[in-house]
Amino acid sequence: MKPLENLIVLDFSQFLSAPSAALRLADLGANVIKIERPETGDICRTLYISNCKIDGDSSLFHAINRNKDGITLDLKDINSKTILEKLIQKADIMILNFRPGVSQKLGIDYEHVLTLNPSIIYGEITGYGYTGPWKDLPGQDLLVQSLSGLTWLNGNQDQSPLPFGLSIADMCAGQHLVQGILSALIQREKTKEPSYVQANLLESLLDIQFEVFTTYLNNGYQTPKRSKINNANAYIDAPYGIYETADGYLALAMVSIPYLGTLIGCTKLTNYIDSTKLSEQRDEIKQILADYLKNNTTKHWLSILEPADIWCADVYTWDKLLSSEGFQSLNMIQTVKRKNGTKLLTTRCPITIDGQYFISEKAAPDLGQNNHDYLDL
């Protein structure tokens, strides 16, 4: 049995953060009904990247909204009200990411929903929480990254602040919301009580920095210093980073510097024996190593380091990853299909339970595809 079988989720959200939470609940077994406005729907439908349009919708929309049913409702139209209320009465969970105040206007704020369904789990994602002067600002991923301090950790020291090249705030907030919703469901089994669960992009992004952020809070607020070369973590000593070789790249994690020097025959490195100085010597060690590793191939270095159990790896592109046996044995890619036969490839849920992958052929809904299934209730 899938863990969330028989639960009904109403997903009123758009873009990535909250819809990705609804996707996870769907993969874990819930019945997710995506509610979109007529005609345009989720704006993500037309957010094409790489000119990748599949059966009228963007690849992003497909990736984020597979395994959901889709209905259209004009929440501002009084005629929709009866249907909406019936749906809310049947639902276990609602997910929203409107700007503050919008849910009140639409009559789907928590207080009102409780009058219809006193045991609802109501999940919401905002940009910056529900108090303070930023609460009404647009909760957009890059903007939150920029405010969170994270951009000063990424890239090399001589670079401008560099954001992570993915919508990581959206994704973390989405998954934190899932954690909150699942906890609230567990509590509801015992107490029958509803819950209002909230996550926000800023806190989620600070949470993902919690290790180094806490270091900063307790070392006298010293500004993090990115590595001058091959930065991979502002707080970790050499050799931590990705190095160029004669024919590609090599990733090196934590390892004793003199030992590494001995193994690869770089005598200069064998002098770095005082571990208390390693922090300040980080960049000079990395420079010596960078100059040295260029002289031979990735394969050569791996053939020396791997047998010695040194934490190292090749650096793959997606092409290389996909052709590797290590990736293929994970069965991470699945095919999803629309009713009209359109097929596309995407990744599956990364969680395995009782040895079973969560795989579902159900593609992202066409706009209003399931109106007949739900609107005639």
Added chain:
Amino acid sequence: MKPLNGIIVLDFSQFLAGPSAALRLADLGARVIKIERPGSGDGSRQMKLHNLCSDGDSVLFQTINRNKESYCADLKNPNDFEKIKKLIQKADVMIENFRPGVMKKIGLDYEEVKKINPSIVYGTVTGYGSVGPWVKKPGQDLLVQSLSGLTWLNGNQDQPPTPFALSVADSYTGIHLAEGILACLFRRFTTKTGGYVEVSLLESIIDMQFEVLTTYLNDGHQAPIRSKFNNAHAYLSAPYGIYETSNGYIALAMGSITDLGSYLNSDILQSFTCKEDWFKRRDEIKEILSKILVTDTTQHWLHLLQSHNYWCSDVLSWNQLLAQDSFQSLEFLQTIKRPNGHSFITSRCPISFNFEHLFSSKWAPVLGEDTEKINYEFQL
């Protein structure tokens, strides 16, 4: 009352991925008992960032393991092993992140544990899953990032592959592990049996790329191309990125180039009327924009662009962030104090329930701090 009150978690894991999942369960109300080997305990007790240590344990360890208890047991000692089996009978969840095969050797793999306690939810973290040729590879964050293709999305086009400068694979895997465990705890109300949850660093870091990877899988496997300037997302059009100003930086998210051109009084930008060019000629546009934005201050541009509701923001350091009213009103920091007075400041759980934050004053335990108490309480 917190949502997971009454749940007992045995945390056999070390370092970040497993222990961070256990920390989340603790903050959500569970009682988490760390099972550690006598003498040294969790390897991260001595793993210091910036040599930062407090009361004998690294601040890093205390950050990840606050709100837990510590029970010492040598799993190879038959006497201790029997005690752990008894403890498992009382537990709801256990978490481990040993290399594949180790728990089986010890006799505490899921098959064995299920016999002792059929309703337990058993969570396992690996580097690369439980099958295939990479099973024995070290599951370390940077190495997994490097194999996952992610490093080709980050940094500028002329840079080598650039990893995300945090242990994102570990953290994201920990999040997924907590989700799987919570889902099984919920299912247990219906099935009355536990479950076996498996996550791996590689699957989780691939999941983090699911949007763009799906695009790649369906666009004929076109390799992602990072922006030459101010890269922030290989797949998004100009102006997406962070730009230098005369006194700092400004971040610009998605928006119309022609609108931007009119707000900035730039005829060249306004001439980019074809939307497709915003992606195709991304670097050209970004370079033009860079030259304009560097001529005035961040405040000037923010004031101008925000008045048109254009998506933009300042770029803050932690120092600047901490000084903001908005940050302070989140009440995101908490001070954790050991009974002997040693304290440190850290962040709280990022999830709120019914407008209440989840704080916890419970410190990170000294190695074996709770062994005697737990022996007595559970009559081990």
